[in-house]
Amino acid sequence: MLEVKGICKAFGGVQASRNVSLTVPEGRITSLIGPNGSGKTTLFAQITGFQTPDSGQVSFEGKDITGEAPETIARLGMVRTFQIVQPFAGQTVRENIAVGAHLHRASRRDALAHAEAVASRVGLGDRLDLDAASLTVAGRKRLEVARALATDPKLILFDEVLAGLNPSEIRDVIPVIRDICDSGITIFMIEHVMQAVMSLSEYTWVLNQGEVIAEGEPASVVKDERVIEAYLGKGMAQRIAQRQVVHA
Amino acid sequence: MRQLVLLLAVFAVIALAPFVIASEFSLNLVIMVLYAALLGQAWNILGGYGGQFSFGHAAYFGTGAYTVAVLQVQLGINPWIGLVAGGLLAIGVAAFIGLATFRYGLRGSYFALVTLAFAEVLRILSNSVDFTGAGVGILIPLAPGVANLQFETKTGYFFLVWTFTLAAFLAVWWIGHSRFGASLAAVRDNEEAARALGVNAFRVKMGAIMLSGLFSGLAGVFYAQYFLYLDPYIAYGPAISVESLLVPIIGGMGTLFGPLLGAAALHAVSELTREIIGEVPGISLVLYGALLVVMVMFLPRGLAGLGERLFARRRPKAGETGHA
Numbered sequence: 001m002l003e004v005k006g007i008c009k010a011f012g013g014v015q016a017s018r019n020v021s022l023t024v025p026e027g028r029i030t031s032l033i034g035p036n037g038s039g040k041t042t043l044f045a046q047i048t049g050f051q052t053p054d055s056g057q058v059s060f061e062g063k064d065i066t067g068e069a070p071e072t073i074a075r076l077g078m079v080r081t082f083q084i085v086q087p088f089a090g091q092t093v094r095e096n097i098a099v100g101a102h103l104h105r106a107s108r109r110d111a112l113a114h115a116e117a118v119a120s121r122v123g124l125g126d127r128l129d130l131d132a133a134s135l136t137v138a139g140r141k142r143l144e145v146a147r148a149l150a151t152d153p154k155l156i157l158f159d160e161v162l163a164g165l166n167p168s169e170i171r172d173v174i175p176v177i178r179d180i181c182d183s184g185i186t187i188f189m190i191e192h193v194m195q196a197v198m199s200l201s202e203y204t205w206v207l208n209q210g211e212v213i214a215e216g217e218p219a220s221v222v223k224d225e226r227v228i229e230a231y232l233g234k235g236m237a238q239r240i241a242q243r244q245v246v247h248a
Numbered sequence: 249m250r251q252l253v254l255l256l257a258v259f260a261v262i263a264l265a266p267f268v269i270a271s272e273f274s275l276n277l278v279i280m281v282l283y284a285a286l287l288g289q290a291w292n293i294l295g296g297y298g299g300q301f302s303f304g305h306a307a308y309f310g311t312g313a314y315t316v317a318v319l320q321v322q323l324g325i326n327p328w329i330g331l332v333a334g335g336l337l338a339i340g341v342a343a344f345i346g347l348a349t350f351r352y353g354l355r356g357s358y359f360a361l362v363t364l365a366f367a368e369v370l371r372i373l374s375n376s377v378d379f380t381g382a383g384v385g386i387l388i389p390l391a392p393g394v395a396n397l398q399f400e401t402k403t404g405y406f407f408l409v410w411t412f413t414l415a416a417f418l419a420v421w422w423i424g425h426s427r428f429g430a431s432l433a434a435v436r437d438n439e440e441a442a443r444a445l446g447v448n449a450f451r452v453k454m455g456a457i458m459l460s461g462l463f464s465g466l467a468g469v470f471y472a473q474y475f476l477y478l479d480p481y482i483a484y485g486p487a488i489s490v491e492s493l494l495v496p497i498i499g500g501m502g503t504l505f506g507p508l509l510g511a512a513a514l515h516a517v518s519e520l521t522r523e524i525i526g527e528v529p530g531i532s533l534v535l536y537g538a539l540l541v542v543m544v545m546f547l548p549r550g551l552a553g554l555g556e557r558l559f560a561r562r563r564p565k566a567g568e569t570g571h572a
Contacts, residue, residue: 048444074446086441088434099434102427103446111427151446 001026001155001186002078007046007056009039009210016042017053018210024155029177029187029200031218034207035231040190041083043207044157048080049073060155074103077154081144081161083190087132093119094128096143100150115150122146122176138169142176149180156180158189162196174200194222206230251504252421258508259414266403275402277519281511282409283470287488288495288507289416290463295493296501297423298456299436303360304367305464305492307345308338310483312465313472314374316397317386322379327397331469338465339458341370346457350450355439364489371484385479388472397473409470416463420504432456433502464492494536498543500552509551514539 002024009017016039024030032040045051047058049070058066060078079100088096097115098108105111119125122142127135132143141161148156158177162170174196181187191197197204198218206214206221208230214221221227225237265278287309294300315337316330325333345366349359374380381387392400399405423429431452434442439449472478482488491514499510517539518532525531547554 050440050444069448070443071446071448074444079446080444082441082444086438086444088437088441090437091433095430095433099430099442099447100445102430106427108425108427108430111430147441147445 001061002047002188003057003059004043004047005057005059007043007053007058009042009046009051009053015210017046017056020056020207020210020212022205022212022215024186024188025203026186027181027184028202029181029189031197031201031204032188032190032207033192033194033197033204033221038207038230039210040207041159042210044080044159044190048078048157074151074153077152078157079148079151079153079155080157081148081159083159083163085137085140085144087135087140087143089131089133091132092129093124093132093135093143093146096132097124097146097150100147103151115146118146118150121179122149123172137164138166138173141165141173145173145176145180149185153185155186155188158187158191160190160192162191162193165193170196198222251424255417255421255504258505259410259417263407263410266406272402275406277515279402279406279409279474281508281515282406282413283467283474284491284495284511284514285508286409286413286416286463286467286470287492288499288510289413289420290460290467291492292496292501292503292507293420293423293463294456294460296496296503296506297420297429297436298432298453298460300453300456301356301360301493302363302457302460302489303486303493304345304363304365304489305460306484306486306488307363307367307370308342308461308464309468309471309488309492310367310370310374310480311341312338312468313478313483314380314386314468315465316469317388317472317478318379320388321381321386326395327469327473328395331397331466334469335462335465338461338468342457342461342464343454346454350453350457364486367484367486367489371480374484375480380480381478383480385477385482388476390476398476405470405474408473412463412466412470416466417504417508419459419463424504428452428455436502490536494540496550498539498550500550503550503552506550506552509555513551 004020004022007017007020020043034040042051046053049068052067057064060076065073065076088099094112094115097118098111101111101114105114116128119128122145124139124142124146127139135143145161162173165173170193177187177200201218204215204218204221205212206227213226213230214224228237228240266275269275269278291302291305294302312334315334316327319325319330319333320327345363349362354362375383392398423432431442431447434447435449435452443449495510495514496507498513499508500506517535521531521535543550
């Protein structure tokens with residue numbers, strides 16, 4: 001459904017993406033993990049048109065969308081959420097979601113009605129008339145999800161929707177994400193909460209210093225030596241292995 | 249819907265003014281309030297609803313005013329045609345300024361400065377070319393008659409500006425209840441997030457600046473026909489730009505009724521000072537400045553925000569309703 005081919009992007013001397021290639025299959029939940037600063041959000045930004053890659057190609061449903069504007073890409077059916085939540089402060093939850101709903105609905109009445117339906121789907125049904133700025137972090141994350149969902153997308157890119165939530169909130173949101181996938185929307189997510197990666201995603205790519213260093217099922221990827229070293233430092237994989245031998 | 253009914257009711261009441269108010273002086277005051285509300289509402293579309301603070305709305309006002317004046321005086325073209333041409337040219341100037349700024353992503357103070365610069369450029373141009381009458385200005389010959397868009401009594405002018413102002417307010421009501429308005433508010437509050445949700449920010453801002461330019465241009469057309477005299481400083485000077493933004497800031501940016509409240513408050517204040525202090529040159533400007541500081545400090549949401557707050561306090565707390 002989404003194909004990224006050999007994307008490179010540099011900011012001055014910092015190589016944010018090094019020849020990144022991946023293919024997101026339709027109808028599944030896949031994920032992108034990696035240590036802080038490994039270029040995950042930058043990759044999302046390039047996929048959704050907020051940044052243009054220096055080289056390489058992004059295609060969505062077989063169509064080359066490299067360098068297209070974000071709004072064009074959203075119209076084609078691929079939307080992203082933001083890691084740092086970006087509510088339209090001063091507008092109500094309903095109005096916030098309606099902005100997304102308007103993408104394929106010209107009438108105000110239809111958009112507001114759809115916004116209500118989407119709100120109840122993500123668990124914001126009782127907060128429709130609140131100012132978006134008054135929501136808690138968990139509420140704002142749900143709002144990010146709701147706005148993206150309201151655009152009737154085919155593929156949603158979630159950028160750390162679970163970050164900053166406590167364990168019970170995470171438990172509440174995970175079924176929402178699964179439900180979105182079950183309704184036929186493909187999900188590609190950046191996530192630090194490993195519990196979510198392990199339980200939700202079927203396939204994961206690991207990014208380190210702008211480069212894909214491993215990919216596969218989450219359970220096997222987390223055992224990969226290079227992944228452990230990327231997160232914990234050089235030599236850690238070996239030391240963990242030794243310790244496991246000692247304990248055994 | 250309730251808002252629309254209220255809007256129409258308010259304008260219906262205002263329409264009674266010429267029949268209730270006998271004195272020419274008082275009717276002139278009502279006309280000037282409506283005219284200020286029109287200017288302010290035009291700015292409000294782009295500044296209040298779109299979050300793009302223009303310091304150069306005189307560019308559209310002056311274009312509307314000069315178009316109708318120059319066409320009449322230099323080419324003998326009927327001002328009704330001039331009215332349409334003035335509106336269209338004002339849209340054209342707005343589109344040009346919009347292209348020059350939004351295409352390159354100018355925001356905030358950069359946008360404000362560039363709009364100010366464009367208005368100044370137009371002022372200097374109109375000061376130096378012959379067909380605008382240059383520095384001497386342009387005098388529209390007195391020829392009362394509806395066909396000439398001139399009226400023997402103030403009542404005719406009243407209904408001319410009343411119609412323009414009502415049109416502007418209806419347009420803003422529509423903005424508050426349409427996809428265009430929702431997109432515009434989204435761009436104002438967070439352009440990145442709006443684009444991520446498929447809002448074409450550039451197109452939305454272009455729509456706003458053109459609509460804004462149209463109503464400023466119509467205010468200019470009215471001004472030219474009412475006072476029958478223009479010079480570069482009147483048409484393209486900063487005073488008009490300042491009045492355009494002062495009215496909605498005092499009344500309440502991004503609200504439908506804000507510009508009307510602001511216009512009334514501004515004129516009430518300037519009339520009062522004239523009564524109390526008398527005619528001191530420049531005193532109203534000093535007062536406007538002080539008023540602006542006070543408003544920004546204590547009532548950032550303007551008079552409309554104050555009204556909303558008082559109204560909300562009287563309502564039972566349960567079941568908060570948002571402003572739709």
